[in-house]
Amino acid sequence: MTESRVERKEKTRRAILDAALALSADTTLVALSLRQVAKEVGIVPTAFYRHFPSIDDLGLALVEESLDTLRTLLRELRHSVGDDAGSIIDGSVTVLVEQVRLNHAHFGFIARERFAGPQPVREAIAHGIDLAERELATDLAHLPGTDQWSEVDLQTLSSLIVGAMVTTAERLLTAGPGSPAERKIADSTRAQLRMMVIGAQQWRSKR
Amino acid sequence: MTESRVERKEKTRRAILDAALALSADTTLVALSLRQVAKEVGIVPTAFYRHFPSIDDLGLALVEESLDTLRTLLRELRHSVGDDAGSIIDGSVTVLVEQVRLNHAHFGFIARERFAGPQPVREAIAHGIDLAERELATDLAHLPGTDQWSEVDLQTLSSLIVGAMVTTAERLLTAGPGSPAERKIADSTRAQLRMMVIGAQQWRSKR
DNA sequence: AGTTTCGGTGTACAGACGTACACCCAAACT
DNA sequence: AGTTTGGGTGTACGTCTGTACACCGAAACT
Numbered sequence: 001m002t003e004s005r006v007e008r009k010e011k012t013r014r015a016i017l018d019a020a021l022a023l024s025a026d027t028t029l030v031a032l033s034l035r036q037v038a039k040e041v042g043i044v045p046t047a048f049y050r051h052f053p054s055i056d057d058l059g060l061a062l063v064e065e066s067l068d069t070l071r072t073l074l075r076e077l078r079h080s081v082g083d084d085a086g087s088i089i090d091g092s093v094t095v096l097v098e099q100v101r102l103n104h105a106h107f108g109f110i111a112r113e114r115f116a117g118p119q120p121v122r123e124a125i126a127h128g129i130d131l132a133e134r135e136l137a138t139d140l141a142h143l144p145g146t147d148q149w150s151e152v153d154l155q156t157l158s159s160l161i162v163g164a165m166v167t168t169a170e171r172l173l174t175a176g177p178g179s180p181a182e183r184k185i186a187d188s189t190r191a192q193l194r195m196m197v198i199g200a201q202q203w204r205s206k207r
Numbered sequence: 208m209t210e211s212r213v214e215r216k217e218k219t220r221r222a223i224l225d226a227a228l229a230l231s232a233d234t235t236l237v238a239l240s241l242r243q244v245a246k247e248v249g250i251v252p253t254a255f256y257r258h259f260p261s262i263d264d265l266g267l268a269l270v271e272e273s274l275d276t277l278r279t280l281l282r283e284l285r286h287s288v289g290d291d292a293g294s295i296i297d298g299s300v301t302v303l304v305e306q307v308r309l310n311h312a313h314f315g316f317i318a319r320e321r322f323a324g325p326q327p328v329r330e331a332i333a334h335g336i337d338l339a340e341r342e343l344a345t346d347l348a349h350l351p352g353t354d355q356w357s358e359v360d361l362q363t364l365s366s367l368i369v370g371a372m373v374t375t376a377e378r379l380l381t382a383g384p385g386s387p388a389e390r391k392i393a394d395s396t397r398a399q400l401r402m403m404v405i406g407a408q409q410w411r412s413k414r
Numbered sequence: 415a416g417t418t419t420c421g422g423t424g425t426a427c428a429g430a431c432g433t434a435c436a437c438c439c440a441a442a443c444t
Numbered sequence: 445a446g447t448t449t450g451g452g453t454g455t456a457c458g459t460c461t462g463t464a465c466a467c468c469g470a471a472a473c474t
Contacts, residue, residue, distance in 0.1 A: 026326070027237050027323070028235050028237055028238065028323040030234050030235055030237070030238040031235065031237040031238050108322075111322045112322045112323045113323070114322075115315075115318045115319045115321075115322075115323070115377065116234070116235040116319045116320070116322070116323030116324075117323075119233070126381065153398070155395070156395050156398045156399060156402075157402070159395060159399070160371070160399045160402065163370070163371065163374040164367070164370065164371075166374070167370040167373070167374060170322065174333065188362070188363050188366060191360070191363045192363060192366070192367045194406075194410070195363075195364070195367065195403060195406035195407055195410050196402060196403065196406055197406070198405070198406040198409045198410060199401075199402035199403055199404070199405040199406025199407070199409070200402055200406070202405045202406070202409060203401070203402050203405060
């Protein structure tokens with residue numbers, strides 16, 4: 001009863017976003033019809049236009065959201081710093097598993113739409129991941145032990161790490177949350193990150 | 208004139224596959240209609256059924272094809288062995304760039320459908336990549352220097368390498384063939400692989 | 415109190431979709 | 445020579461799609 005108009009509007013907007021996320025979970029945005037979404041939300045098809053000009057724009061909003069939870073993940077990672085490299089890695093993977101579990105829908109969305117979505121959506125995702133890579137590179141530069149690294153090398157390492165994380169996230173998505181496969185992936189990723197870090201450490205001294 | 212019936216049939220079958228590959232290039236299989244394909248080929252919609260029961264089955268045929276060129280890539284990689292680890296890496300990346308350039312359509316198809324395609328298609332791709340990973344692991348086991356590696360470690364390393372290759376292939380796809388971006392990706396990948404190999408070598412002695 | 419704004423409704427239409435069915439005709443069998 | 449096979453055609457259907465248009469009613473403004 002006592003609901004302002006903006007509140008109501010925001011509510012159905014959320015409902016539309018959630019419905020689109022749920023409905024596209026087992027296909028893609030490009031295979032999602034405006035009418036399906038409207039039916040799921042419980043509104044008439046034409047009412048959709050009160051919120052988004054098209055499905056593609058809906059998609060862009062979802063990208064924004066999903067990239068936001070990706071950034072949250074990265075922020076979370078930075079806060080989980082331990083003393084030695086080993087505990088940093090362990091913590092990071094734990095956080096990754098946790099976040100993917102928690103935001104299954106968003107990470108799944110990114111994985112699906114990254115290459116198969118409408119082109120503006122693809123571009124937005126690519127740009128977001130690119131940004132994350134750059135941020136990680138500057139973060140790495142502030143870490144002790146990387147003082148002498150060249151910019152190119154820092155970018156190379158950060159691209160390697162982000163790539164591994166994306167791959168791991170995708171693997172985690174196909175494995176059920178809490179499944180034994182999930183644990184195996186986590187362990188494997190920890191080992192891989194350790195390999196990378198060892199390689200990176202040796203790398204500098206080798207040049 | 209002088210064309211047997213099987214020849215004709217094979218010809219239109221190929222035309223259908225090619226049309227589907229071309230049409231799905233900027234969307235997805237799930238957004239591809241039987242009628243679009245038929246129109247592109249130049250046959251009437253119902254004639255499609257003479258070759259495939261459904262679009263999904265067409266998709267499975269395309270997966271088979273694409274996985275075949277993936278296997279070709281891996282075979283090619285094995286043949287490009289050099290003396291030291293460095294030249295192996297350089298050669299491998301060169302081959303990867305070359306093959307992705309040559310089979311742009313197939314690798315693009317795999318990248319798109321891996322997570323967004325119809326489920327049977329997704330499963331087939333996952334299985335194919337899984338198989339490639341396993342094959343690489345047994346190949347690594349036959350390499351000198353890995354005698355003492357445990358099976359788990361071999362799988363970990365091969366998963367890391369395959370993951371990096373898939374990621375690189377995806378990056379190459381978004382970069383234009385012959386573009387400066389392509390060269391940058393190749394160089395970066397070479398550096399990453401070197402890091403991994405160094406890490407892996409140190410890894411064994413560390414355990 | 416009177417008016418405007420705006421999220422949601424209902425009807426309506428043209429186009430694309432998958433697919434069933436009857437048909438054609440040249441190649442391939444007997 | 446006569447018959448069967450099978451790739452391709454054309455029509456026809458019911459369903460789903462995006463979207464245009466006129467309308468409603470309550471919240472928000474004046």
